[in-house]
Amino acid sequence: NAGVTQTPKFRVLKTGQSMTLLCAQDMNHEYMYWYRQDPGMGLRLIHYSVGEGTTAKGEVPDGYNVSRLKKQNFLLGLESAAPSQTSVYFCATYRLGLSGYPDTQYFGPGTRLTVL
Amino acid sequence: QQQVKQSPQSLIVQKGGISIINCAYENTAFDYFPWYQQFPGKGPALLIAIRPDVSEKKEGRFTISFNKSAKQFSLHIMDSQPGDSATYFCAASSGANSKLTFGKGITLSVRP
Numbered sequence: 001n002a003g004v005t006q007t008p009k010f011r012v013l014k015t016g017q018s019m020t021l022l023c024a025q026d027m028n029h030e031y032m033y034w035y036r037q038d039p040g041m042g043l044r045l046i047h048y049s050v051g052e053g054t055t056a057k058g059e060v061p062d063g064y065n066v067s068r069l070k071k072q073n074f075l076l077g078l079e080s081a082a083p084s085q086t087s088v089y090f091c092a093t094y095r096l097g098l099s100g101y102p103d104t105q106y107f108g109p110g111t112r113l114t115v116l
Numbered sequence: 117q118q119q120v121k122q123s124p125q126s127l128i129v130q131k132g133g134i135s136i137i138n139c140a141y142e143n144t145a146f147d148y149f150p151w152y153q154q155f156p157g158k159g160p161a162l163l164i165a166i167r168p169d170v171s172e173k174k175e176g177r178f179t180i181s182f183n184k185s186a187k188q189f190s191l192h193i194m195d196s197q198p199g200d201s202a203t204y205f206c207a208a209s210s211g212a213n214s215k216l217t218f219g220k221g222i223t224l225s226v227r228p
Contacts, residue, residue: 004159031214042120042205042218043160050213058215090159094214101148101167102214107159 003027006091006108013081013115021076021111023091029104031094032074033058034066036087037110043090049074081115088112119143120208122219129226135193137222139206144187146208150216151180151191154203163204164191196226 007022023032030051035043045058047066055066063085065077078085089111097103119142129135139149150165166173166180166189173180179192193200203223207216 033215035218040220042220043207043216044218045215048213048215056213059217092159096214099167102150102165105150105162107161109159110157 004091004093004106004108006089006111008111009109010112011114013078013113015082015115017081018077018079019081019113020078021089021091021113023074023076023093023108025072025074025091025093025106027093027095027104027106028071029093029095029106030071031096031102032068033092033094034064034074034076035090035092036060037090038087046076046089081113083115086113086115119217120206120219122204122206122222124222125220126223127225129196129224131196131198131226131228133196133226135191135196135200135224135226137191137204137206137224138188139190139208139219140186140188141208142187143208143210143217145210146217147211148209148214149180149182149189150207151178152205152207152218154205154221160205193224196224198226198228200224201226 033048034046049068052071091108094102095104151163152160154160177194182189206219
């Protein structure tokens with residue numbers, strides 16, 4: 001998980017509360033992603049960004065918003081948390097090689113979120 | 117519809133044996149196929165990846181075999197060690213945005 005940090009590591013929310021998860025990287029990677037991991041479901045893409053100031057929806061974007069105001073930071077927001085958003089959230093960063101495919105990838109250590 | 121399917125769901129292998137994990141995909145537009153290793157409480161880590169222009173790629177004890185016509189790829193771990201015990205995910209993506217679609221993961225246990 002070198003170079004990718006996630007804040008916080010753990011959080012418990014009540015239904016309806018809001019929070020922001022922060023992903024920070026120091027590798028100057030253009031591409032950043034937010035995934036959620038649920039038991040038996042693998043990882044599912046929530047939102048992603050291909051550069052500063054850009055964001056796009058992934059597979060499961062509903063209930064989440066993101067922002068990439070600075071290249072090194074990618075924020076994931078939950079405006080009104082629901083129990084269905086209880087999950088482990090991972091941030092990932094990629095650098096594309098000359099081939100156009102990722103040649104360097106890092107995942108953060110994860111944020112474990114529980115919504116009561 | 118699950119676009120990337122892994123099998124088996126779990127695997128137990130003796131130390132020194134070969135671990136084989138399979139993955140099948142639906143979308144013929146996929147052009148990048150990585151495998152990830154995840155230990156409990158940690159984020160996934162890229163193990164090895166392959167593109168459709170080659171049928172096999174080897175890095176140390178890890179080998180990916182790719183069968184484009186069958187839309188399948190597999191991970192082989194040679195000389196499996198207890199330290200290889202982890203959850204393994206296959207994934208696939210297409211295009212420059214590299215949006216990965218993951219399989220559900222399998223738990224590998226290597227017994228001493």
